[in-house]
Amino acid sequence: MPPKYHIKTEPVPSRFPAITRSGVIAWDEGCLKCHRCVKKDCVYKVYEKRSLEVREMLDSLDTACKDCFRCVQGCPQRLIQKGLNPQYKALGDSYWTPEIIAALWSQAESGRIPVSGAGYGGPFAGPGFDAMWTDMSEIVRPTRDGIHGREYISTTVDIGRKVMALEFDIAGRITTTVPPLVEIPLPIIFDMLPWSPARRQITLALLEAAQALGTFVVMRQSEMSPDVARYLANVILYIDGDMEDLRGEILKNLLIIEIPDGDHVEEMQKFIKEKNSGTLVFIRMELNPTSAERAVKLTRDGAEVLHLVADEYGLEKGKDPCFIKERMREIHGRLVEEGLRDEVTLIASGGIAMAEHVAKIIICGADALGVDIPLLVAMECRVCRRCKEGIACPVELDSVDPLWGAERIKNMVAAWHSQLLEVLGAMGIREARRLRGEMGRAMFFEDLEKEVFASMGKRV
Amino acid sequence: MDQKKAARVMIFFCQRIDAEQDAHRRLLEKELGSQIKFFPLPCSGRIEPLHLMRALESGADKVYVVTCPEGACCYREGNIRARKRLAYAQRLIEEIGLAKERLELIHVPAGTTTTIDTLARELLAREVFVGPLSVKAQGQERQRRHI
Structure with missing residues (x-):
């Protein structure tokens, strides 16, 4: 059994006093x-x-x-x-609520699960992820001591294409080409930030944290700089420019490259594989109503990882957009129907704001997920989006100390990791891999409402 | 005019005067950058002479305290307290040789609805301006004597 994944935390004080309730x-x-x-x-x-x-x-x-x-x-x-x-x-807006922001600040400062002593005073259902309840029927075991002590609950996930069967020749040698597979100790990668002040220091903080946590940061090709060189093993390079500009040595050192979905996606994947067959290729797809069909086609064509991206509110593109959890359920379901689900890895990004969203999006069918805005919030961002409008950041994120920022991010991720363990423990699941698509162990408010009220003629 | 351009203004204001203050002040913050700084307060009665002194110390040339109309404070007498505290701070800065006009109280007139950016623009457009901060020699001498 591999050693237990543990994130060491220590309190990291804020640079600015927090805005209090x-x-x-x-x-x-x-x-x-x-x-x-x-x-x-x-x-x-x-x-x-x-x-x-x-x-x-x-x-x-x-x-x-x-x-x-x-x-x-x-x-x-x-x-x-x-x-x-x-x-x-x-603070924030209707999705990134003051409560979410304040909870993220507290987690980034302490590295611990936020505790509210007066019970839960909120409603029992709401929009988005709040319309989902997980089955915690195993609440009596394992004990908390078990989760962090004796019991072994793994949060490791495998990223890459899996072969469904190995083939051998007469001499017993494997003839199947096994595609590259990357293991990350927790199902979280750091995605591209939708907005932020000048990135240099922020990027270094993300990379430092990713290196310490053993995960990856998605970075645009145009943002690559000499500072990044020592973190290449933790970079997912997103190709937003000319592929020919990529130097051979970078291609050799990168484990993962992400390409945008489009007409030339197969050619691009082939080009990367020719340069280095050990490189894993992510295909970044913006979620839309036809994503399920597209995911099936790409998987049939040999896609290794599909990175499905919603906007910062978890919504897809187009009129009357669908929330990420619904679309992920559909994509996962279609791939299961087609018998393709185990071949491809799905990563979901956009609208992941709280620790509970990690477990919920995995239940909806994602193998792993991308986090973006919470990384900034861990470094005291107030989600005011002033940087987007070209106004100076009130908490001077552009001049953040990368080491301080990395510690804050590590603390937040550690708190999320502990909460994922709590959920897995309470559900009686010992592996994050086995949580994927476990929709039978969750209840969806929309489905329940339909089930109960549709027969009464109420329009739902 | 050049002096006016370079002057740094800080505005403390009661958030009750403009519910959408955060959105309204953005354009002005973008236009003027570090030349203007807003400090929203839950009530203008939260202002203390220390805030005003620290504002001047951190480089403000002029500091405004904007309060809701007298008699309209939701903490009953917050704006009256603000007026008294500002007067106290004015006395302090006069002692060190600074013009008391560097600190100014603005009561939003009763019965009007204004946004913080409109108000700030009005304040910035005023002709009378105190210019960049410089402590008078007389005041400095007095300070030394006190020490």
Whole structure:
């Protein structure tokens, strides 16, 4: 049995104070100057350790406060109040909600699973991934100690084309050409960022983290620079320019190359294989209503890995777009029907925002997935998209220290990994590979609604 | 005019005056870059003299505090507190020889709806301007004496 995959984490403090859900609003005027001020009684010493972050004018009061309301209730003159912070509400958008962003920040800082002590107060279903529930019937075993201690749950996945049967000649030698296969210790790769400020430092942070975690970063050909040379073993090169520009030595050192889907996809794959037969070729397909048919055709034609990409909200292209989980289910289902599913690897990207999405998209049929925006959020991005409009980044991501950034990303991925183990453990599954397409172990709100209400004549 | 172009302005404002403040101020931030900086506050009563002093210290030539109309604060007297704190900070900077006009309070008039970018443009277009920050010799002497 291979050694257990473990990501070492340690707290990595933020450079900027986080924007908190609520803030302290305290008047000094009207103070009765009590002998014993409630501010001095703060058990967290919030008032004593108060400081101001000048770049963003953020008060440490808000970040340090633990919402115990002791000071609010104790002040005889009622001079201290806690109010909801409108800046928190303005974070992100309807998909990348403030709660998701704040949870990612906390995971990147601590490397631990975020815990909310007051139970789950939200609705039981919603759009997108929230319309999916996993079967946790094995909740009594293995124990938590088991997941991280005695029990072995593997999150390793194989990326590449698999041969369904080996052929031998009369002398017993294998005649089948076995295509290249890459094993990654967790089913996550780092995808291209949809937007970001100047990339140099950010890219180095991603590469450093990928190297430490044993995974890969998808990088555009146009973004290659001499700095990247020492990370080539962790790069998936996306061809967005002329293939002839690729130098032979780069091709020799790269394990994976990604090409865009299109009319010349077969020629491109052939060209890469001629240069280095050991290189794995990903085909990047933008999801659309015909993706399932296209996936079947490409698999029949010998595709090794299909990288299926939705936008940052998990939606495909076109009018009335379908969410990534629905389209992945369809693609996976079609490949199963055609008897082709085990030959090809599917990687899904776009809209993966939380740890639970990792397990959910795998259940929908992906072998692995690509993460993009959460990597930026781990480095304190506020998903304000100012960089997209050419406005300076409020958290100066363009000048981030790559080593600090890598540690934050590692922490976030470690927290996600722990949560994947929790889900696998609770489902009684010992391998991420076996979670793929396990739709029988999940419930889909849309299906249930149809099942229950369709017969009553309700239009669903 | 050149002085006006180079001046750095910081605007602290109560977020209640413009619900879409984040979207509205982007264009101005893009146009002026580091020349303008916005600091949204949950309530203008959150402002402390320290914020204003630190703003001047970090290179602002002019600092505005924009509050909701008097009597309209959702924390009852936040904007009144802001006015008092700004007056206190003005006294402090006068002591070190700076013009008190470098700190200014703007009350959004009652019954009007304004966006933060429109307001900021109005403030930037004002003719009276204090120019880049430079501490007067007299003030420096006084500071030394105090030490």
